Amino acid sequence: MKRVIQYILIVILFSVWGIILTNKESFRESFQSVKRQYIDRPCSEPVQYALGEVDPRFGVSREDLLKYAEEAEYVWEKDFGKNLFKYNPGAEFKINLVFDERQLGTIEADKLEGELGKLEASHNAISKQYDSLSGAYKKRANDYEKDVADYKKELDEYNDDVEYWNKKGGAPEDEYDKLKKKKKELDEEYKNLEKERKALNDLVEKTNNLATKEQQIVNNYNNNLNSYENKFGETREFEKGVFDGLSINIYQFKEAADLRLTLVHEMGHALGMGHAENPESIMYYLMGDQEMENPALTKEDVDALNKICNL
Ligand SMILES: [Zn+2]
Incomplete structure (x- = not known):
């Protein structure tokens, strides 16, 4: 056995x-x-x-x-x-x-690169928009300053005339009518200037918003770039x-x-x-x-x- x-x-x-x-x-x-x-x-x-x-x-x-x-x-x-x-x-x-x-990891890197590319493109678009908006603003603000100066000059002249005739104890009827007409013109001009001032303020706000948006994109881009470099920066x-x-x-x-x-x-x-x-x-x-x-x-x-x- x-x-x-x-x-x-x-x-x-x-x-x-x-x-x-x-x-x-x-x-x-x-x-x-x-x-x-x-x-x-x-x-x-x-x-x-x-x-x-x-x-x-x-x-x-x-x-x-x-x-x-x-x-x-x-x-x-x-x-x-x-x-x-x-x-x-x-x-x-x-x-x-x-x-x-x-x-x-490579797929993730690809995605991040795509993200960076998109951010760069939208940054370029926004900074173009910003440039054209701030260019338009500068020109309009310049015109506005000139119009305000003209208005002030005309207003001063008007006030001088009124003071002159007041000192004389009153204006003759034709002068009075002229002053009245001038006053109406000045009021109209003032209204237009106010409208333009508001429009310019809106433009400034829009431009500032764009600048904020641009800064956000830059921050976002830098964050993405940092994480990209941390993860995929080394040689292949x-x-x-x-x-x-x-x-x-x-x-x-x-x-x-x-x-x-x-x-x-x-x-x-x-x-x-x-x-x-x-x-x-x-x-x-x-x-x-x-x-x-x-x-x-x-x-x-x-x-x-x-x-x-x-x-
Ligand atoms: Zn080898």
């Missing part, structure tokens, strides 16, 4: 061990086949890649991702004059878009993408050019390239000084590639 149990135990142990070994072996084998294919001979045979997981929250279709991958491929191939990569839907090596807090590292030997995982990008440049960089790693010293190099560890719209290899990138390819 004891023997039988021992035997069974040994059989179980061996089969478990067997499973572990096989798994380990097949993992090592598949890793080595990738390694062989991508790193040992990257230049004699093209690296075959497929698209893996493409999270829809990135807003990039599989077709577009493939297009960007092919463009990234071309950056490596155009000076090399040979196929270094090849799309093959059945390939083991995958390009994935993996969504996590990194891209969430290439850790937004990772090549792990079996796949390229992309975690973060802002726009197509950003995604493409990240792909070019990670595909460089897939060819077996390390990081470069020149900040303009595709293989520099930070993104920022490379040509975004038309990424191109620097001499350092080309030399490193030739070294890998034993050229």
